[in-house]
Amino acid sequence: MKQVLKYLHLWKKLTSNSFMSVLTTRFNALIFLLGKSLRFIFFLVFLGTLFSKTQLIAQYTALQAMFFYLTYNIVDTTTQLFFREVYRFRPMIVSGDFDLVLVKPINPLFRALAGGADPLDLFMLVPYIGALAYTAHLLRIITITNVSVYMLLLLNGILIAAGFHILVLALAILTTEIDHAIMIYRDLTSMGRVPVEIYRDPLRSILTFVVPVGIMMTFPAKAFLGLLSFRTIAFSCFLGVAFVSVCYRVWKYSLSRYSSASS
């Protein structure tokens, strides 16, 4: 418990620093917010355009597709909110500054993964959650069970995303490559902006079981719509925990190979 409180305090401190740093350049922050909002709206326009020509896509209505898209945005934005520091990890490795993290009495993974939350993503989350709640209301299927399962699988999706970010960090230590790796992850997950059912096999199976984009992005919404069995939900959670455990082992291995280059 003491450890949890210590890290919570540390996270608050690091987050507050990160927020102050971002908000010193308010004009830039505003432009980034505008860009993120437009990116969201533009894909929404694309979805709307698609549904203007067809009633259903992969058996989903426009409202359901909207729910899937909002779920994708919530998982993606929450992940970026908490794990933004991953994008800044490479300079730390190539300059050898990671040594300064290693000598501190904190878990280096915590510092590398969650050491600088992004306030812009926090601002973006507010309208996303509002829009999600409104869409869920329009779907008229809000029950305690649906909401609980949705929340559980949403957390599971964020857990899997954390696993991917840990893998990217490990790769950075082993190879100093990070920029393209994290963007490949983002490109892959962008396939989850629409329900993965619309893709054909084997891509659909790959996106569900090999690179679990489907479990991260699509399963929470499917569970909310009552389209997932209890077994599938349990399996998803098991897969999420197992995936993060494997990623953590890879991280431990990569740490043992850290060579402190340039320091």
Place this chain on the structure above:
Amino acid sequence: MIYRLNFIFWRLRVVMQILVVYFLWLALFSGRNELFGYNQSQMLTYVLLTSLARSIILSTTTMEIGSIINQGNLSNYLIRPINFFRYYIARDIADKSLNVLFSIGEIALLYVLLRPDIYIQSDVTMIAYGTLAVCIGMTLYFYFSLLLGFLGFWTPDVWGPRFLSFVIMEFFAGGLFPLDILPAPLFALSKSLPFFYFIYFPIKIYLGQLPIQEIIRGIFLGSVWVGVLWCAARMVWQKGLRVYTAEGK
């Protein structure tokens, strides 16, 4: 080739970007012969060609200019007996050549693996017009990117505007879908922007979906945009040099 893994990941990312859009459209066409006036062959050709168009038109080394100005490194260029604009044109040609080379290889590989039913244009006139449109798009993007970089003369916040322009450009250039599937007012808006000539216009010519009058009109308007952006870039460069203080050096 010093950072080989970085290079491989970069190319892998390019392929991934094509595949994301390709599979999305493939899925949308399942059970349909036609969507938004396109058949599957035309749409998949459009998707594959966007990758080639990106590598020719949207690849540039001018993205670093904002940081070069902010860090004061522009001085290193100003004291050399070279023209800054021409220097970056030469660098871009080298960068685009590398991009095109790999892009052709990747598209060929994807063609072999996916065997899509693609549209081959046999009309030499359309190919010539398409090539001309690509040259216009390339020049337009060069000056557009230069202008964004020149913001560095006045502000250290150069990445925000670039990110915003990237989001707007991605949508209005037709990178994810052909612009004519958009509702009429949005399509009309896209036509009034220079981004229209980056990806959508050259590929539409290649697909043979534009009447000759519209092609000539587009080439004329694209050339006007080139002139406008060229003048703007020259003017902003001259004004920028007057306020440049080599801060950071």
